[in-house]
Amino acid sequence: EAQVTQNPRYLITVTGKKLTVTCSQNMNHEYMSWYRQDPGLGLRQIYYSMNVEVTDKGDVPEGYKVSRKEKRNFPLILESPSPNQTSLYFCASQAGNTEAFFGQGTRLTVV
């Protein structure tokens, strides 16, 4: 089954404690991306990757890092989380100009 898998689904952490949200896709897609969704602001792109070892900033990259060492995985790293990074995060992958497949989301709370 074609899918994008994010882990964890829910996470509560404290300010400053490094965390990683994993994202994996099984469709051999070259394009992967991360978003955060906040009330009234919709989905905003954090980072995207057009291929292995190629990553670019989206609209809200501050406070986040990503890596793309292999095609299937695109982890999102928060080196020093802060409360304003409390949000619902989505990972997505797609092939070319086609529909994007989304993960089920990770609800992060930073206290």
Added chain:
Amino acid sequence: SQELEQSPQSLIVQEGKNLTINCTSSKTLYGLYWYKQKYGEGLIFLMMLQKGGEEKSHEKITAKLDEKKQQSSLHITASQPSHAGIYLCRTDSWGKLQFGAGTQVVVTP
């Protein structure tokens, strides 16, 4: 960058009634996607439009991309409780995916 504005932000519709959601772009659209999202869950792909004047339907949902390719509409006929959720439009802009802010649809009995 390209911006997508959705209207209305939210709407409440009685079951069985029709509804329309609009998505207006600040630039020409070369592809427009519609998604549906249940609160707190992932996005489900509905339809993709690529040509001006294109219209697609799936069950009771119809989407159109206008001739000048700067606006798309999503129309639901005879709404049902299963149509409740957040509808988002999306386009691509030089590798970046841009989303509208979403329209929350509530269907009442």
